[in-house]
Every structure is written in C-alpha cells, then in structure tokens.
Amino acid sequence: MLRGLYTWTMQLADHPRAMWVLALIAFIESSVFPIPPDVIMIPMILARPNRAFAIAGxxxxxxxxxxxxxxxxxxxxxxxxxxxxxxSMGKAEAMESFNTRFNDFGFWAVLTAGMTPFPYKVITIMSGWTGMPLGTFIATSILARGLRFFIVAALLWKYGAPIRDFIERRLGLMFILFVALLLGGFYVVRYL
Incomplete structure (x- = not known):
C-alpha cells in the first residue's frame, strides 16, 4: 500500500498542474491546513530536479x-x-498569557516556525492577534519560508538521485520518520 501511495505521489508530482496543487497546499497550510507543503514539494523536486528552484519559489x-x-x-x-x-490544538487557555510575551520574540517565533516542522499557521494567526507589525511579519515570513524551501530544493537538486534511491529503498522508514516529525510538531504546539 505504501509503495502504491509513493508511486501515485511521484506521478502526481510530475503532472502539469502539480505547481497549482503545491501552491494551494502551501497557501492553506499557512492558515488552516495541517499538512505541510513538503509532502508534495519534495516528490515534485525528485521527479523534476531541473525545476527545483521554481518549485521552491x-x-x-x-x-x-x-x-x-x-x-x-x-x-x-x-x-x-x-x-x-x-x-483544536489545545492552546486556547494559554493564549492570553502568551499574547503579552509574543511580540517581544515575534521575529524569532515567525523565523523558527517558518523553518521547522512547527505548525506555521499557529504563528501566522498569533502574529495577527497580537498585532505584530505587518512589515516584520512579512519580512520574517519571506526569510524563514525562503530558507526552508530553498535549502530543501538545493539539497534535492544537488543530491536528488541518491536521495530518491535512499527513499525508495527505505520507504517504510522514511514514512515513519515523516509521521514522527509531523506528530512531533503537533506535540510541541499542544504541550509547550
């Protein structure tokens, strides 16, 4: 089953409308959707390494x-x-006390959430709620998301074939690692 899902994702990643699907997932992930765009971005780059930087863009x-x-x-x-x-992420009661401290560390919060598996939508909503300056939010979001997506793109562009071979040989392990990182991000949001 996992192999079939992987094959389907790789075929979808090479589809002519894959960029639109990526754009939609990246857009809604930043505000409401729980699945990160890496789920489709990585297979897209592995399928077409020559388009890695356009995909990251x-x-x-x-x-x-x-x-x-x-x-x-x-x-x-x-x-x-x-x-x-x-x-829904278990953070409702902590929001009031967090509000006063958030903008003191707002730049670092946006930078960290934008580059890690931490759910970025939590920080985008908090930034608006606490009144973080919009310019700071936009600049930090561009920096954080740019670093995250372009570092992944550069690594896959440079080492794509060996990485693809590694993933295909160890698909079960890679799936478990991905799920662990995703669940770890949700755990951090819920309990920290």
Missing part, C-alpha cells in the same frame, strides 16, 4: 500569501476563526 510565494491570510484571521477574526483553530 512557488511554495514560498503561496506560503507567504497564506501566512497573510493567517495574519488576517488573527487580526480580524480571532474570536470566530482563529481561536477555534488554536483551541
């Missing part, structure tokens, strides 16, 4: 635009939309 632009939606949710509709999203 699409993910960057869509992610930052989606981050602006998350910021708007926090700034304009926190009570109606933002709070339920954060409450």
């Amino acid at each position: 699409v993910a960057l632009v869509a992610s930052v635009l989606g981050g602006l939606l998350g910021y708007a949710i926090g700034a304009l509709a926190y009570e109606q939309i933002g709070q339920p999203i954060l409450a």
Whole structure:
C-alpha cells in the first residue's frame, strides 16, 4: 500500500498542474491546513530536479500569501476563526498569557516556525492577534519560508538521485520518520 501511495505521489508530482496543487497546499497550510507543503514539494523536486528552484519559489510565494491570510484571521477574526483553530490544538487557555510575551520574540517565533516542522499557521494567526507589525511579519515570513524551501530544493537538486534511491529503498522508514516529525510538531504546539 505504501509503495502504491509513493508511486501515485511521484506521478502526481510530475503532472502539469502539480505547481497549482503545491501552491494551494502551501497557501492553506499557512492558515488552516495541517499538512505541510513538503509532502508534495519534495516528490515534485525528485521527479523534476531541473525545476527545483521554481518549485521552491512557488511554495514560498503561496506560503507567504497564506501566512497573510493567517495574519488576517488573527487580526480580524480571532474570536470566530482563529481561536477555534488554536483551541483544536489545545492552546486556547494559554493564549492570553502568551499574547503579552509574543511580540517581544515575534521575529524569532515567525523565523523558527517558518523553518521547522512547527505548525506555521499557529504563528501566522498569533502574529495577527497580537498585532505584530505587518512589515516584520512579512519580512520574517519571506526569510524563514525562503530558507526552508530553498535549502530543501538545493539539497534535492544537488543530491536528488541518491536521495530518491535512499527513499525508495527505505520507504517504510522514511514514512515513519515523516509521521514522527509531523506528530512531533503537533506535540510541541499542544504541550509547550
């Protein structure tokens, strides 16, 4: 089953509309969707390494635009939309005390969440809710998401064939590692 899913993802990654799918996933992941764009970005780059940096660029632009939606949710509709999203992650009661400290570390929070498996949507919504300066939010989001997506793109572009072979030989292990990182990000959000 896992091998079939991998093959399907690789075929989807080489589809003519794959960039649009990546853009959509990167956009909604930054505000409401729990699955990171890496799920499709990495297979797309492995399928077409010569387009690695264009793929990273699409993910960057869509992610930052989606981050602006998350910021708007926090700034304009926190009570109606933002709070339920954060409450679903177990953070509703901690939000008030966190609000006062967030903007002191806002740059580092956005930078860290933008580059790690930590759910970026939490930081985008919090940035809007706490009133982080929009310019700081945008600049830090571009820096963080750019570093994340372009480092992945550069590594896959340079070492794509050996990495693809490694993934294909150890598909089960790679899937477990991916799920562990994803669950670890959710654990950090829920319990820290």
